Amino acid sequence: MPDPQIAIKTDGLTKEFGSFTAVNAITFEVHRGEIFGFLGANGAGKTTAMKMLNGLLKPTRGRATVAGFDVYRESEQIKKRIGYMSQKFSLYEDLTVRENIRFYGGIYGLSRKAIREKTAALVERLHMEEVKDTLVKSLPLGWKQKLSFSIALLHDPAIVFLDEPTGGVDPVTRRQFWNLIYDAAERGVTVFVTTHYMDEAEYCGRISIMVDGRIEALGTPGELKARFGAANMDEVFLKLARNK
Amino acid sequence: MKIFGIFIRKEFWHIFRDKRTLLILFGMPVVQVILFGFAITNEIKEAKIAILDKSHDHLTRQISNKLLSSGYFILYSQPESDNQLEKAFQEGKTKLAVVFEPEFAQRLNKDRHAGIQLIADATDPNTANMLIGYASAIIRNWQMDFLGNPKLPYTITPEVKMVYNPEMKSVFMFVPGVITIILMLVSAMMTSIAVTREKELGTMEVLLASPIKPFFIIVGKVIPYLVLSLFNASVILMLGTFLFGMPIEGNLLLLMAEVTLFIITSLALGIFISTRTSSQQTAMMISLMALMLPTIILSGFIFPVENMPLPLQVISNIIPAKWFIIIVKSIMLKGVGLGEILKETLILTGMAAFFIALSVKNFKIRLE
Amino acid sequence: MIQVQDIRKAYNKVQALDGISFEVGKGELFGIIGPDGAGKSTLFRILTTLLLPDSGTALVDGLDVVKDYKKIRNRIGYMPGRFSLYQDLTVEENLNFFASLFGTTVEANYDLIKDIFIMLEPFRKRRAGALSGGMKQKLALSCALIHAPKVLFLDEPTTGVDPVSRKEFWEMLAKLKEKGITILVSTPYMDEASLCDRVGLMQDGRIFTIDTPQAITRSFPKDLWEISGEHVYKLLKVLEKFSFTHAVHAFGEVVHLSLPKGGAGSLEIMEYLLENGCGQAEIKRIDAGIEDCFMEYMNEYA
Incomplete structure (x- = not known):
């Protein structure tokens, strides 16, 4: 019987591409309602690990459950219970705000009534009443990200995966965005954030730092800073890289 | 001058390190030639025919022999009646039937007129037309030999293609066409993609911010493709002559000069497209839609220009390929000199100058 | 240059x-x-x-x-x-x-x-x-x-x-x-x-x-406090309603609270936090960073 308080659990999860080991036996747990930061430089294996958890890639070996479902056998169940947002792609730029919401609602099989209600609520919460019929491409970057995040939560997923959500955004918009994330976590949604922006890491409840396919450090930002005697996450990362 | 060499070397690196580009550059011409030469050929060889001879005299036998010895036809069946003939057609293998009317020789001697009926299976109209054409030509030939009297009322189709390609060998038609398409593809599409790729990568920004003159950037891009296009044209010509026996009646140097002229026109078009677009994808779409399609459809390569509706005939005049195909055919098949194709050459030169001017004018020293 | x-x-x-x-x-x-x-x-x-x-x-x-x-x-x-x-x-x-x-x-x-x-x-x-x-x-x-x-x-x-x-x-x-x-x-x-x-x-x-x-950073026009507690999000919500608050932003595991110069001291802040169930929080005066300044300017220009 899976523990309902555990959102994600991996045990020795590994992915090999030929002779190259992209993800090397990672083991960790993410609790329900936690904001879990998944850090690493480009090419450290973050994306591959996330794809395995999303049910998009079959692991080479190891175990993993997401929302209580096995990643090998129950990827369809997993897909229904997760939301996904990436900085690069999520919204259709040539559709309006409302059309985007309707489209994604449709994908997850929400009823027409539910979509209507959720659209109204979402537009109100994001203060987007005036722009609900404008094309997404003409919105500022920060708005797009907030919209994209809200749409990822449209079908009330248990876990939401965020792939480098706030790169390059101004500090105020970034905080507004993180407020949305905190908000979601308060409601019990588990948030799994991958990023290579170290400053983003400090907002997470716990972080894991991945280097060359392995998880080299795991803990709360405070713990990690204390362990490495660092003032910020950037330094933690630098020391970690130097120790290698 | 040194910078020139460096640009050209770099461009060759790009070309030789990209498998897709290589495939298009070198695979395409060969595949196209083979494809047109063997697979899509509309040439007739050993078509199965039926002969219903209701006369059985020495003349019908002579004509039958003539037809069967041409190499185009083989005798598949000899039905005895119209009914049997129909069955032969229904069976599907018979493509053409030749029916001699009764008392053929007698009538021809007496009335100077006798009938031969040619029936073709028109489920494939192209082949049917072709077969009828071949058979008619053979019969006309025989008629000339037999009667030896030019006053008699027969006509020679005045079609140029028939005259210079009496056996209607389609290889003679498609070699100029394939050269045209390949040159257009390599020169226009590949250069426009090569330039827009640098825009996408952002390297164009660095090139522009350097002291190098835009003119050098263009020429550096163009020369490698000019060389490759010439190489390609030679390959196709060689395949055409050695594999399919296509003649080059005219001056080879003149032919290559005209080829170069057409390549320059296409390169200018490609550069012009790249000045107007910023992504490889758009450049490719525009090259395909705005260049390749008209080149294939309106140039007279597949559909004779004379058979097009008037508006399309008018439009075809602005297609460089149309003039180029006329030039290539004239040189290769008729063996004409520059004098006979001066008009076409001048038109093509004008087009080249126009597009070069246009692309130089449009190529910016800045990003916008 | x-x-x-x-x-x-x-x-x-x-x-x-x-x-x-x-x-x-x-x-x-x-x-x-x-x-x-x-x-x-x-x-x-x-x-x-x-x-x-x-x-x-x-x-x-x-x-x-x-x-x-x-x-x-x-x-x-x-x-x-x-x-x-x-x-x-x-x-x-x-x-x-x-x-x-x-x-x-x-x-x-x-x-x-x-x-x-x-x-x-x-x-x-x-x-x-x-x-x-x-x-x-x-x-x-x-x-x-x-x-x-x-x-x-x-x-x-x-x-x-x-x-x-x-x-x-x-x-x-x-x-x-x-x-x-x-x-x-x-x-x-x-x-x-x-x-x-x-x-x-x-x-x-x-x-x-x-x-x-x-x-x-020296010319930051407000008093800046760093407040840390086990629950950043709650701190944010609570401090937003503090009557002296000019701005409050999350900075990773801590919260930066800016107040008008001389507006309120540590005592007032502690008292307010205590009243609102955040008694565990620690506060300290800090110098502003560039990010604090940037947000302050954004606020000013908005």
Whole structure:
């Protein structure tokens, strides 16, 4: 019987591409309602690990459950219970705000009534009443990200995966965005954030730092800073890289 | 001058390190030639025919022999009646039937007129037309030999293609066409993609911010493709002559000069497209839609220009390929000199100058 | 070395640059700090003569970016936002190509790029496309430096690069500065501001302020407190309602609370937190960072 308080659990999860080991036996747990930061430089294996958890890639070996479902056998169940947002792609730029919401609602099989209600609520919460019929491409970057995040939560997923959500955004918009994330976590949604922006890491409840396919450090930002005697996450990362 | 060499070397690196580009550059011409030469050929060889001879005299036998010895036809069946003939057609293998009317020789001697009926299976109209054409030509030939009297009322189709390609060998038609398409593809599409790729990568920004003159950037891009296009044209010509026996009646140097002229026109078009677009994808779409399609459809390569509706005939005049195909055919098949194709050459030169001017004018020293 | 006077530039209806003015002295390392969409790249393209401003003037090394663009192109090195390298050429080929673009050779200016190139040395024969982000960044910098430019324009050179490479990169810039090269660099990372001699904080086509990073943080107009507790989100919500609050922002595991100067002391804050069930929180007075200042300016201009 899976523990309902555990959102994600991996045990020795590994992915090999030929002779190259992209993800090397990672083991960790993410609790329900936690904001879990998944850090690493480009090419450290973050994306591959996330794809395995999303049910998009079959692991080479190891175990993993997401929302209580096995990643090998129950990827369809997993897909229904997760939301996904990436900085690069999520919204259709040539559709309006409302059309985007309707489209994604449709994908997850929400009823027409539910979509209507959720659209109204979402537009109100994001203060987007005036722009609900404008094309997404003409919105500022920060708005797009907030919209994209809200749409990822449209079908009330248990876990939401965020792939480098706030790169390059101004500090105020970034905080507004993180407020949305905190908000979601308060409601019990588990948030799994991958990023290579170290400053983003400090907002997470716990972080894991991945280097060359392995998880080299795991803990709360405070713990990690204390362990490495660092003032910020950037330094933690630098020391970690130097120790290698 | 040194910078020139460096640009050209770099461009060759790009070309030789990209498998897709290589495939298009070198695979395409060969595949196209083979494809047109063997697979899509509309040439007739050993078509199965039926002969219903209701006369059985020495003349019908002579004509039958003539037809069967041409190499185009083989005798598949000899039905005895119209009914049997129909069955032969229904069976599907018979493509053409030749029916001699009764008392053929007698009538021809007496009335100077006798009938031969040619029936073709028109489920494939192209082949049917072709077969009828071949058979008619053979019969006309025989008629000339037999009667030896030019006053008699027969006509020679005045079609140029028939005259210079009496056996209607389609290889003679498609070699100029394939050269045209390949040159257009390599020169226009590949250069426009090569330039827009640098825009996408952002390297164009660095090139522009350097002291190098835009003119050098263009020429550096163009020369490698000019060389490759010439190489390609030679390959196709060689395949055409050695594999399919296509003649080059005219001056080879003149032919290559005209080829170069057409390549320059296409390169200018490609550069012009790249000045107007910023992504490889758009450049490719525009090259395909705005260049390749008209080149294939309106140039007279597949559909004779004379058979097009008037508006399309008018439009075809602005297609460089149309003039180029006329030039290539004239040189290769008729063996004409520059004098006979001066008009076409001048038109093509004008087009080249126009597009070069246009692309130089449009190529910016800045990003916008 | 760089003089910019009231530059404006619009695309269609969007005002990308809305009256930008600043000056960069010889041998200075000047940073333009701002988020995506602030107009940094447009500014860089105007200064590197790639775009024409709608109005205003800009001089680089005393030359006008519009009239004297040819001369300027000889004297500057430019590294655009994405590392603009030929992905299918090797490290060496890229370097040689860019050197000959400026009519020089790698050997002629090897001294300048030596420190950087040593790190690239093991990958000389590797194609640029197969390099890591940090290596690409170093190669792009080498390519921009290879003709010994007087002014270096680096547009977001550290974006998307791991922290180790970022740190190394800034160390390289410090060395180049010592050699007398003027450097204009842009970045969305607020924490990189302190590595510049002077910075301009930029947003929505305008520059909020220009000064040394120290002067900017010193002139923060409010009292700033750092408050830490086990529950950042709750602290935020509670402090938003505090009557003295000017602004409150999450900073990782802590909260930064800014209050009007002399508005409230630690006692008032503690008392308020206690009343609202956050008695565990610790508070301390802190100096503002660039990020605090940036948000304060945004607030002011909004």
